[in-house]
Amino acid sequence: MINNERKKHLIDCANKVISNSSIVSNDNTINASYNRHLAAFPVSVAMIGLIPTIRYYNNPDSESNVDKRKILEMIDAMYFEDTNPHSPNTQPDHISNLFRWVNPSSDVVINRINEYAIALKQVIRTYKLIKDE
Numbered sequence: 529m530i531n532n533e534r535k536k537h538l539i540d541c542a543n544k545v546i547s548n549s550s551i552v553s554n555d556n557t558i559n560a561s562y563n564r565h566l567a568a569f570p571v572s573v574a575m576i577g578l579i580p581t582i583r584y585y586n587n588p589d590s591e592s593n594v595d596k597r598k599i600l601e602m603i604d605a606m607y608f609e610d611t612n613p614h615s616p617n618t619q620p621d622h623i624s625n626l627f628r629w630v631n632p633s634s635d636v637v638i639n640r641i642n643e644y645a646i647a648l649k650q651v652i653r654t655y656k657l658i659k660d661e
Contacts, residue, residue, distance in 0.1 A: 530643065535647075537610070538606075538610070538643055538644070538646075538647035539647055539650065539651060541606050541609035541610055541644075541647065542606065542644075542647040542648045542650065542651040543651050544609055545602050545605040545606055545609060545648065546558075546602065546648065546651050546652060546655075548605070549598065549601070549602055549605070550598065551594075551598055551602075552655065553658075556655065556656065557655060557656045557657070557658045558652055558655045558656070558657055558658070559593065559594050559657070559658055559660070560657040560658060560659045560660065561592065561593060561594040561660060562594055562598070562599065562652060563649065563652050563653060563657055565585070565592075565594065565596055565599055566599055566645055566648050566649040566652060567649050569581065569585070569599060569603075569642075569645040570641075570642040570645050570646060572584065573638060573641065573642060578637075578638055578641065582600065584596075585597065585599055585600050586600055593660055599645075599648075602644075602648055603641060603644045603645060603648070606644035606647065606648065607640070607644065610640075610644070
């Protein structure tokens, strides 16, 4: 179970990551599909495993109107913020970095990634979500 201090830290990291991401439009809205994809991320990890989930989210999908790779970028940015809270925002290429630090057999890593996805999902829901047209 996550203690309250850890929860607050993760929400703070998620706020910073989302506000610096390209998923937030000029009018401070987010496509609702990002909320759905983030909600599905931990479920996918539980059902098919971490590496297949990363591969799925790293694949451009012509049927989706959002770039799921941005979710991986945000999860990696969460890792950077979580492990380097006082560093300037100079992390390397997110997706290639994510593959470097992920150990698919580590329950600690899987739990951490799920924490990041859940924190991001909670913060995204504080924005106005725009439904697909």
